[in-house]
Amino acid sequence: MLKIDWELGEIKYNRDIGYSNVSGNSKIWVACIDCGKERWVGLVKGKPVTLRCKTCAFRQRGGGRRIDSEGYIHVRLNIKSPFLSMATYKKVWVREHRLIMAQHLGRLLFNWEKVHHINGNKLDNRIENLTLIDQSSHQLQEMFCSRCELRKEVKLLQWHIKDLRSQLQGKLEGVYASH
Numbered sequence: 001m002l003k004i005d006w007e008l009g010e011i012k013y014n015r016d017i018g019y020s021n022v023s024g025n026s027k028i029w030v031a032c033i034d035c036g037k038e039r040w041v042g043l044v045k046g047k048p049v050t051l052r053c054k055t056c057a058f059r060q061r062g063g064g065r066r067i068d069s070e071g072y073i074h075v076r077l078n079i080k081s082p083f084l085s086m087a088t089y090k091k092v093w094v095r096e097h098r099l100i101m102a103q104h105l106g107r108l109l110f111n112w113e114k115v116h117h118i119n120g121n122k123l124d125n126r127i128e129n130l131t132l133i134d135q136s137s138h139q140l141q142e143m144f145c146s147r148c149e150l151r152k153e154v155k156l157l158q159w160h161i162k163d164l165r166s167q168l169q170g171k172l173e174g175v176y177a178s179h
Contacts, residue, residue, distance in 0.1 A: 011043065032056050034079065065096070071122045075099060083108065097125045101132055120154075 006029040013026050017040060027040040030048050034056040041048040050057065056079065064076035068089075073096040077084050083102055086109060087094045101115045102108055104127050109115070116131050117124060 006038070008038070012040075066093070067123075068095075072097065073123060073125060097122075097130055100125050100127055101130050104130075105132070 008029055008031055010029045011026050012029075014020065017027065019027065019040070026043050028043050028048050029038060030041050030051070031038045032053040033051045035053060037053045037055075039053060041050055043049070066074050068074055074089060074093040075096045076092050077087055077094055077099075079092075083094065083099055084092070086098060086102060095115075097115045097117065098109055109132075112134060114133050116133055118129050118131055121129070
């Protein structure tokens with residue numbers, strides 16, 4: 001039966017702790033230097049392979065960018081970032097436009113504060129294209145934004161697509177009716 005309460009620094013052979021098919025001969029019981037999570041870590045030349053757990057090692061790396069399904073850029077924050085509490089996705093990713101505004105203001109943003117893209121382009125995160133507004137103003141801005149030329153073009157294209165679909169549907173109905 002395996003012992004549950006291991007002592008920090010305790011070294012065991014892999015087979016004694018259930019790692020039968022793992023390369024290397026032994027492991028050491030250590031605590032993550034960031035979060036304190038205890039776990040078995042491999043030994044190389046008598047020293048632990050890593051001092052951080054996988055979660056903290058991922059956060060420590062920082063950096064990285066991705067675009068979400070809504071078209072916003074997310075950036076991965078370093079674990080020591082003062083803006084880490086603004087992160088939402090996996091507690092390390094934050095929307096870039098919110099981060100840029102927070103850095104510009106020198107403070108964290110409240111959840112009710114919205115950062116609006118003036119030109120409607122979610123990928124254009126220059127500070128001169130961003131404005132900070134509250135939720136109700138943001139909804140009005142989204143509906144009636146006269147400055148967002150891109151938004152007007154999208155609405156016009158959506159209208160054209162709808163019109164073309166109805167014309168195509170009418171022609172298809174005419175073809176089927178003649179047969």
